[in-house]
Amino acid sequence: MKKRYLLLPLLIHSGSITLCAELDPVIHSSKQDIKSSDMLDSSSYLDSDDLEMSSENVLDHLISKLPGVGFSSTAPVGGVSSIFVRGTESKHTIILMDGVRIHDPTSIGRSLNLGILQSSDIERIELIKGTQSVLYGSDAVGGVINIITKKGKGKHRIGGGTGYYNHLRFGNSFVFDKNSLSIQGGYFDSKHLSAAKDESEKDLYVNKGFTVNHQFYTEHIESETLFKYTNAHTYVDAYDSTEEKPVDDDDAYGKNIQTFFKQRLLAKVADQRSIEFNVSFSKYDKKNKYFDSNSFVYEHVNFEGDTFETELKVKEDFLDGNIIYGLTQAKDCLLYTSPSPRDGLLSRMPSSA
Numbered sequence: 192m193k194k195r196y197l198l199l200p201l202l203i204h205s206g207s208i209t210l211c212a213e214l215d216p217v218i219h220s221s222k223q224d225i226k227s228s229d230m231l232d233s234s235s236y237l238d239s240d241d242l243e244m245s246s247e248n249v250l251d252h253l254i255s256k257l258p259g260v261g262f263s264s265t266a267p268v269g270g271v272s273s274i275f276v277r278g279t280e281s282k283h284t285i286i287l288m289d290g291v292r293i294h295d296p297t298s299i300g301r302s303l304n305l306g307i308l309q310s311s312d313i314e315r316i317e318l319i320k321g322t323q324s325v326l327y328g329s330d331a332v333g334g335v336i337n338i339i340t341k342k343g344k345g346k347h348r349i350g351g352g353t354g355y356y357n358h359l360r361f362g363n364s365f366v367f368d369k370n371s372l373s374i375q376g377g378y379f380d381s382k383h384l385s386a387a388k389d390e391s392e393k394d395l396y397v398n399k400g401f402t403v404n405h406q407f408y409t410e411h412i413e414s415e416t417l418f419k420y421t422n423a424h425t426y427v428d429a430y431d432s433t434e435e436k437p438v439d440d441d442d443a444y445g446k447n448i449q450t451f452f453k454q455r456l457l458a459k460v461a462d463q464r465s466i467e468f469n470v471s472f473s474k475y476d477k478k479n480k481y482f483d484s485n486s487f488v489y490e491h492v493n494f495e496g497d498t499f500e501t502e503l504k505v506k507e508d509f510l511d512g513n514i515i516y517g518l519t520q521a522k523d524c525l526l527y528t529s530p531s532p533r534d535g536l537l538s539r540m541p542s543s544a
Contacts, residue, residue: 235259237316248358248379249398250313251305254336257318264306268356268381269396269425271298272306277320279333285323287337289417291453291471292327296496296523307423307447311360311377312402315339340404340417343371356381356396369408376401396425413457421449427481440482442489448476463508467517473498495526 235257237245247253251272255262259277264270273281282300286293294301316338323331341362349361358379365372378399400421407414426444428437453471460466475496483490504517 233259233320235318235320239314242310242313242316245310248310248356248377249306250308250310250316250338253310253313254305254316254318257316259320259334260318262305266425269398269423270306271304273302274305274336276318276333276336283330283332285327285331285335287335288419288451289340289415289453289455290337291455291469291502292500292521293451293471293473294498295449295475296498296525297475297477297494301523304447307398307449308421309377309379309398309400311362312340312373312375312404312419313338314341340402340419341373341375342404342406343373371406373404374401375404394426394428396423398423411459413455415453415455417451417453419449419451421447423447443481444479446476446478448474450474465506467502467504467506469500469502469504471498471500491529493528495528497524498522 237253237256241256242253245253245256251262251264251274254260254274261275261278262272263275264272274284274286275281276284280300281302286303286305293303295303298304316336318334318336320334323335327335341364343364343366349359356379358377360375360377362373362375364374376399378397380395380397382393382395398421400419402417402419404418405416424444424446426441428440428443451471451473453469455467455469457465457467475494477494479492481490481492482488498521500519500521502517502519504515507514
């Protein structure tokens with residue numbers, strides 16, 4: 192277990208006011224909303240129209256459409272993906288979900304696997320390229336990606352398709368009094384791939400998840416609650432060490448469950464001052480079963496990781512700009528178990544931060 196404390200430096204922004212907001216997109220990924228024309232760093236985004244026109248169902252393929260972004264994956268569907276911005280390592284790109292940092296303490300470099308996150312609940316994707324270490328720490332060398340979920344507005348929808356994989360998307364939005372509610376979900380599966388080149392068994396991949404987003408607004412108070420759940424299950428092939436090649440295996444699998452919760456509260460305590468408090472919790476549960484050709488038994492390896500983060504920000508507005516200052520506290524925890532018949536190892540390890 193390791194705690195990290197980050198004292199946010201002063202951020203000063205000033206600029207002119209434009210009446211053509213639709214021609215000057217607002218970027219939400221820099222601790223406050225800034226028009227793209229006022230930003231010193233290079234930025235790009237995919238809006239709701241871009242996402243609606245795309246046939247992609249997972250985030251890594253969508254994000255790779257942004258200029259300056261590349262990705263690699265261990266499989267066409269359901270693999271472990273890595274995102275690279277401007278040629279930097281994947282651990283040097285910060286991933287935000289509605290402005291809150293998310294990362295996976297069970298993975299090397301604490302990088303988030305975007306290959307299992309569905310796009311059905313996404314409203315907008317933003318990218319700020321270049322070093323953002325002043326705001327987000329030393330990891331933000333390549334840039335910052337902000338994934339903005341759908342809120343309680345827009346059209347009701349349901350859709351699906353079949354082909355390389357089967358997919359189903361659904362969503363509904365409600366607005367009542369001073370509240371808005373968005374419920375989004377998706378399911379897709381694929382059974383057209385196998386690492387065993389000469390075998391007949393195809394490896395099944397199933398991904399399902401849903402997102403609930405609630406907002407409450409008054410003149411002086413804003414509240415936002417987000418809950419996101421993803422469950423991905425894939426069957427994998429075994430490796431024959433004698434033949435030195437993958438072979439069919441009906442029992443080997445990998446399972447990845449991600450849960451994310453965020454609560455945001457903003458209070459306007461004066462005409463020129465607002466206080467914002469964010470708290471987020473993420474849980475990652477990975478289970479793997481594979482055949483060990485050396486011991487001729489099935490091995491089980493499980494990883495469980497938790498992240499908890501709180502952030503307090505104060506914004507002071509002036510005639511020629513504003514100042515933002517605050518404090519962030521974060522904690523990661525990792526549990527590793529290997530209850531195999533061979534070694535029966537059980538250990539607890541702190542994550543590296």
